[in-house]
Amino acid sequence: xxxxxxxxxxxxxxxxxxxxxxxxxxxxxxxxxxxxxxxxxxxxxxxxxxxxxxxxxxxxxxxxxxxxxxxxxxxxxxxxxxxxxxxxxxxxxxxx
Numbered sequence: 001x002x003x004x005x006x007x008x009x010x011x012x013x014x015x016x017x018x019x020x021x022x023x024x025x026x027x028x029x030x031x032x033x034x035x036x037x038x039x040x041x042x043x044x045x046x047x048x049x050x051x052x053x054x055x056x057x058x059x060x061x062x063x064x065x066x067x068x069x070x071x072x073x074x075x076x077x078x079x080x081x082x083x084x085x086x087x088x089x090x091x092x093x094x095x096x
Contacts, residue, residue: 005059007039008052008071021056028052041074048074 002016007030019033028049030039043049051073059066 003062003064003067005056005066006068008041008074009039011039013038015060015062018056018060021053021060023049023053028056030056043074 002014004012004014005018006012013030017032018030018038020031022029022031026044027040027042029037030041032038041052043052055066055069059069
């Protein structure tokens with residue numbers, strides 16, 4: 001059964017046309033059956049890109065919960081690195 005999937009920019013594609021989703025270094029690509037780019041979602045944060053990939057894959061598989069995804073996480077500021085985490089990283093490097 002064909003259904004529409006809404007992208008972060010408001011565009012939508014049918015699951016019949018959008019055949020695959022690919023994670024790339026600077027974003028996520030939505031491709032048709034011939035590998036033609038249908039949609040480019042620029043995401044440099046790896047965690048957010050993985051989340052976009054998961055959402056789109058589930059939506060294209062027909063999971064109704066993902067037809068109208070909440071894309072607000074794409075506009076959130078990156079998580080700040082705490083001083084404690086920075087201290088652990090520097091201690092690990094000094095042990096090497």
